[in-house]
Amino acid sequence: MSYKSILVHLDTGVRAHPRLEIALQLAHRFHAKLTGLFSTYVPPRHAFVVMAGSAEYYAEHERLRHERAGALERLFHAELARAKVDGQWIAAEGYANDVVPPYARLADLTVLGQSDPTDPEAFVAEQFVEHVVLSAGRPVLLVPCAGTVAAPGRHVLIAWDGSREATRAIHDALPFLAHAAQVTLLTVHASSDQPPRDRIPGADIALTVARHGVKIDVRELNIENDTPVGDALLSQAAGLGCDMIVMGAYAHSRLHEVVLGGATRTILQSMTVPVLLSH
Template sequence: MPYKTILVHVDQSHQTATRIDLALQLAAADGAHLIGAASTGISAFLHQHVGDAGAPSLAPYLDILRQRADAALAQFEQQVRRANATSFELRRIDDEAAPGISLSASFCDLAILGQTDPGQANQLLGPDFPEYVAIHSGCPVLIVPYAGAFASVGAHVLVGWNGSLEARRAVRDALPLLRRARTVELAVFNPRQQDDAHGQQAGADIALHLARHGVAVSVREEAGNGDVGEALLSLAADSGADLLVMGCYGHARLREVLLGGTTRTVLQAMTVPVLMAH
């Protein structure tokens, strides 16, 4: 199923223009409606139960937050009009970023977000903004690194496969991109340690499933005792991948949050766009 509604999160960060450009490319490929969404960061509770009239001392601060969101939406509108996009909308969300964007994304086919930039603190987003949206929206998220230029995405795709429910969802949600890709490589790490997640031959079943969708996949089995996230990113760089597809967390999310894990490693050190699903 093609992406027919794509949401892109916009703010005043330096990477916003890159996100919008990628969103325009994907929207054009599938004839999708494009939503530029900016959050004011104003708590929904504050907005609904206090309001500007009930808290005059907060009014100047609330106005500043709304002006920032409107400025980000103005940049979005300029870019999409220059690209002659015909189906788009501006959406200012009076809510905290994580729950507000998650709610809007829950009615979309794809959400495009930015990687958290540790050198550009954004108190309105929080450090776990991308994974929060991935987990709570039910929508696949395409996360764009805060550094680097990405003229296109999805020509050479690397899939991180471990047989989990999250990985299966990520592959299914990435199908519009996988069908258009020139090469798709599926990497399976230490499959013998996960016998219950694979059939007789690791990666064979998902490769056959993708082949029936017109996606030609090459499967490679990787062994190692190190961090799988680091190994995935290294493999993506070595293979020239311009997109990494993987699941976001698993049933042991708490353990990953506490100890690190593949998802956290990739989100912190990613150098190519990553499509994640939970």
């Protein structure tokens, strides 16, 4: 099993180029076709109808957007040639939460950037990452917005709780696991958890994955009730020297709002290494 098609979302934010570099390295590793999908925030025309000079503002915004898209497209094709990777460029028109998920459904893996509140250019839509993760039906690799990050997968930490989402994440991550030098599977127990006998043991799923030729180190961690599971996962990832986390994404949509589970919310806000999420 391998990823044969990878989609990377690109915008005009400062982290677009580093995110592209990671996607290129992964496409080269898995011999996959890379699609660069350009989608940015597009202000609705009707928002400016009562503002003086609104038509000129909108026209200028569109001009700058197309200018930046052209520059990024040229960079994308140059990087494809340098990395000797096959790929294509798509500039999606419309609201990102509507236009990006359909493309993500056509890819084996989608690479997104973590939301960055310090970079206005990185904003494309409200809860953009959450919407793509929940609606893609495919795994999403989320890249941190801070620090220098290399293509992940040397030492992978799997967050395991026996759920459907965690099971889906493990199988979606099999190409990474097969290439990893080390894989650690961690079950976090809070003192108020259900008894361990009611949960699928980590050793059982490790045996399933071992049939794919992946050796897994199974660990368990006990925490207090007031310790967030997401914080425990990040702490363990740092302590073990992991460069990637694999986990299920727990959330549901309520009208136009995405309501995240606690651990998922913590990871999306505070991640320090790339995270593969599946829902």
